[in-house]
Amino acid sequence: MKIELKVNxxxxxxxxxxxxxxxxILRERLHLTGTKEGCGEGECxxxxxxxxxxxxxxxxxLAGQADGHAVTTIEGLxxxxxxxxxQKAFLEEGAVQCGFCTPGMVLSAKALLDRNPHPxxxxxxxxxSGNLCRCTGYDRILKAVERAAGEVEQ
Amino acid sequence: MYYIRPQTLAKALEAGEEPGMLYLAGGTDLILKLRRREVQARGLVDLQAVAELRQIRAGGDWLEIGAMVSFADLLNNDTAAQEARALWLACSSMGAPQIRNQATLGGNLANCSPAADSLPALLVLQAQVRLLSRSGEVLLPLAEVLGRTPLWQPGTLLAGFRLPLRAGVSGFAKLGRRQALAIARLSAAVALREENGRACGVRVAFGAAGKRAFLSLDLAEELNGLVLDRGFTELACRQAKKVISRALGERASAPYKKEAVAGVVREALRTMEFVTSGEHADVDRKGGRGNED
Structure with a gap:
């Protein structure tokens, strides 16, 4: 089947x-491998x-569900x-260890700040809360989002 | 398998009548089941483009909630926050933001997991279920639909829910292993009207205590007419233990849930105090990792 979507x-x-x-389709067809597959069932x-x-x-x-929609992946930041x-705040706060969860974390934070610049x-x-990290213990990730909120504000 | 996305209800119904076709709502349950081959489909009829199914409308005596309304849509609706408090709380406690953005109320019923978060809430809110088929439209009480297997005949389209407005206060609480994402281990919803300090029209429902969410008529009867004081809460908690004990019988989880239900009911009753408009239920959503309690 044919689909059309806007990616980044x-x-x-x-x-x-x-x-x-x-x-x-993001990973295999468009080679945007920044989007990771963890659990494959909506948990991680x-x-x-x-x-x-x-x-x-x-x-x-499903690919069909995304037809006609606009998608932003980590490559679009x-x-x-x-x-x-x-992304800058994640680096400055040391919020990245293995990095596997980071693209998802960054996108969840971006979506929040786009909706509400002062969370x-x-x-x-x-x-x-829908992004799991097995390395950092979350503290630095949450601090990074707070820091980014400050940046966005300026 | 093939995929179609009809734009109108009529086209959706027509497509859904074909053998082997399944309606696709948000997909957060169905897509996993298809991938695990627990469900087979010749094709999927995606309902995302049928505008009528995405609406929340309050008119006259009713709140209408379309089947394709997502958990996040419901959370952003002020009327629902006021008039369907238990449902609003259930939506806020369900899944992660990503899941709430995608999962729909119609899908929650159609999938009908024992732990479906919205169902105990919809039960106490006296939801009626709007079902469409070639022979027309029927409205059935949710409690009646939940008594049927299958819930409805093939070729039926779940169009949405109808809830009476101004039906009193309601609350919801659930026990999960952690706050975000956790599948309910046990959930309780309560609704009632206060008249001269007494509870009227009490309804209590439980989820994740047996195959499907259910209303406890016995418990409602015991609580009806009682003065709404501390004793009310204590009695509700005590009697809920008996209800859960009966519902679970010899199941391995019974000894745990029988005790836990007292806390869940207490919490559900507590949430009923927060019925002012526009207020966020962050009191119950610590959001982060792990419970405080």
Whole structure:
């Protein structure tokens, strides 16, 4: 089946199988491997992307469901030398260890800040609650999002 | 398997009547079941483009909630926050933000997991279920639908829910292993009207205590007419233990849930005090990792 979607601002037309997931087409067809597959069942959030402004687990979205929608992956944020404030804050706070959860974490934080540039600690915790990290203990990640919120403010 | 996305209800119904076709709502349950081959489908009829199914509307005496309304949509709706407090709380405690953005109330019923978060809430809110098929539309009490297996005949489209407005206060609480993502180990919803300090029209429902969410008519009867004081809460908690004990019988989880239900009911009753509009239920959503209690 044919689908059309906007990925990181670029229109893409793809021939896909109905069984394929958004995660599969991002990684295997578009080679955007920043989106990770962790659990594959919506528990860990490693495959988080932003679809029409809302975070979704791309392992639970069929390619067909994404037809006609706009998707932002981690590749659509900053580039080396011009990082997104969330990416910058993650580096500055040391919020990255193995890095596997980081793309999903960054996108959950971005979606929050796009919606609400001044989140409280509670809101940050809720917004990040669907992303698991097995390394950091979360503290630095949450601090990084707070720091990014400060940056976005300025 | 193939995939279609009809734009109208009529087209969706027509497509759903074909043998082997399944309706696709948010997909957070169905996609996993298809991948695990627990469910087979010749094709999927994605309902995302049928605008009528995405609406929340309050009109006259009713709150109408379309089947494709997501948990996040419901959380952002002020009328629902006021009029369907138990449901609002259930939605806020369900899953992670990513899941709430995608999962729908219709899908929660259609999938009908024993732990489905919205169902105890919808039960105490006296939800009626709107079902469409070639032969027309029927409205059935949710409690009646939950007594049927299958819930409805093939070719039926779940269009949404209808809840009476101004039906009193309601609350919801659940026990999960951790706050975010946790599948309910046990959930309770309560609704009642206060008249001269006494509880009227009491309804209590439980989830994750048996195959499907259920209303406890016995418990409701025992609580009806009682003065709403501390004693009310204590009696509700004590009697809930008996209800859960009966519902679970010899199941391995019974000794645990029978005790735990007292705390869940106490919490559900406590949430009923927060019925002012526009207020966030962050009191119950610490959001982060792990419970405080």
């Amino acid at each position: 601002g670029v229109d893409r037309r793809l021939e896909v199988e109905p069984e394929e997931r958004l995660l599969d 959030g490693a495959c988080t992307v932003i679809m029409d402004g809302k975070t979704v687990n791309s392992c639970m979205v 900053g580039k080396r030398g011009s990082l997104h404030p969330v 409280g600690k509670e809101e940050i915790a809720v917004a990040m």
